[in-house]
Amino acid sequence: MNYQAIIEEIYTKVKNGENLGEVATYIPELGNVHPDRFGVHLTTIQNSHSFVGDSDVRFSIQSIAKVLILALAYKIEGAKIWERVGVEPSGSPFNSLIQLEYDFGIPRNPFINAGAIVICDILVSLLPNPKQMLLDFIREASNIPHIDYSQTIVESEKSMGFRNAALVNFLKSFGNIHNDIEVVLDFYYSICSIEMTCKELSKTFLFFANNGRNSFSKEPILTVSQTKRINAIMQTCGFYDEAGEFSYRVGLPGKSGVGGGIIAVHPNQYAIAVWSPKLNKKGNSYRGMKFLELFTTKTELSIF
Numbered sequence: 001m002n003y004q005a006i007i008e009e010i011y012t013k014v015k016n017g018e019n020l021g022e023v024a025t026y027i028p029e030l031g032n033v034h035p036d037r038f039g040v041h042l043t044t045i046q047n048s049h050s051f052v053g054d055s056d057v058r059f060s061i062q063s064i065a066k067v068l069i070l071a072l073a074y075k076i077e078g079a080k081i082w083e084r085v086g087v088e089p090s091g092s093p094f095n096s097l098i099q100l101e102y103d104f105g106i107p108r109n110p111f112i113n114a115g116a117i118v119i120c121d122i123l124v125s126l127l128p129n130p131k132q133m134l135l136d137f138i139r140e141a142s143n144i145p146h147i148d149y150s151q152t153i154v155e156s157e158k159s160m161g162f163r164n165a166a167l168v169n170f171l172k173s174f175g176n177i178h179n180d181i182e183v184v185l186d187f188y189y190s191i192c193s194i195e196m197t198c199k200e201l202s203k204t205f206l207f208f209a210n211n212g213r214n215s216f217s218k219e220p221i222l223t224v225s226q227t228k229r230i231n232a233i234m235q236t237c238g239f240y241d242e243a244g245e246f247s248y249r250v251g252l253p254g255k256s257g258v259g260g261g262i263i264a265v266h267p268n269q270y271a272i273a274v275w276s277p278k279l280n281k282k283g284n285s286y287r288g289m290k291f292l293e294l295f296t297t298k299t300e301l302s303i304f
C-alpha cells in the first residue's frame with residue numbers, strides 16, 4: 001500500500017475543501033493556534049513513515065493523553081482500576097457533572113474528564129513522582145526523549161478550570177478521590193498540556209497497533225489483552241459524544257483532543273495522527289474527521 005501517495009491525495013482534497021468549526025478558546029492558550037494548521041503522520045509497525053503538511057509542528061494533545069495515563073495505571077494496577085471507573089460510553093459531554101450524580105461518583109469511562117481525574121488520582125497514589133514517571137513512560141514508549149509538559153497550557157487551564165475543580169470535588173464527596181484535590185488537579189492539567197507533533201503522536205501510540213509491544217525496543221509495554229481492551233475503549237468512548245459517528249465513518253479505535261489532534265490505530269498495521277485545530281460542534285477536529293474518513297475509505301482498511 002502506497003500510504004504516502006494516498007495521504008498526499010486526501011490531504012490536498014481536504015485542504016481545498018471547507019474548514020468549518022471553531023478553535024477551542026475555553027482554554028485561552030489554545031485560542032492562539034493558527035486555525036489553518038493541518039498535518040498528518042502515519043507510522044507503521046515496521047517503522048516506516050508517511051506524512052504531509054504541518055506534521056512536525058507541536059500542538060497540545062489534550063485529552064489524547066487520557067489514553068496514556070490509562071495505559072500506565074492499567075499496567076501497574078491491573079483490573080483493579082475498573083472498581084473506580086467504568087468502560088461504558090457516556091453519551092454526554094466530556095465535562096458533564098450530571099451523570100456522576102446518577103452513577104454515585106463512578107465515572108462512565110476513563111476518557112471523560114471525571115474518569116481521567118480518577119485515573120490521575122490512582123497514579124498519584126501509586127507513584128512517588130507521577131509527573132516524571134508518566135513522562136518516562138511516554139518517552140520510552142515513543143522512543144522520543146524530549147516529550148514534555150507545557151507550563152503555559154497548565155496555567156491557562158488552571159485559570160479557567162472551574163468545571164474540572166467542580167468534578168474533582170464532586171468525586172471526592174463520593175470517596176472516589178483519595179489524594180489532595182489540588183495535587184490531583186495539577187497532575188490532570190499537566191497530562192492535558194503535553195505537546196507533540198503528529199509524528200511524535202503516531203510513534204507514541206504505535207504500541208497500541210503492535211499488540212502492546214514497543215516497535216522500537218521490541219519490549220512489551222502492555223499485555224495483548226490489556227492492549228485489546230484499551231483499543232476497545234478508544235473505539236467506544238474516544239470521541240466525546242461522537243464515538244458512534246467516528247466508528248461509522250472511520251472504523252478505527254482512536255482518541256481526539258480539544259487541541260484538534262486525533263490519533264487512530266489500526267491493529268497490526270499503523271498509528272496515524274492528524275491535527276487541525278478547528279473543532280466541530282462535538283469537539284472533534286473537523287478536518288481530522290474528514291481526512292480519516294476518506295483515508296480508511298480509500299485504503300479499504302478498517303477493523304470492520
Ligand code: GLU
Nearest residue numbers: 062063094113192257258
Ligand atoms: N484539558 C481539557 C479539559 O479538561 C481536556 C479537554 C479535552 O481535550 O477533551 O477541559
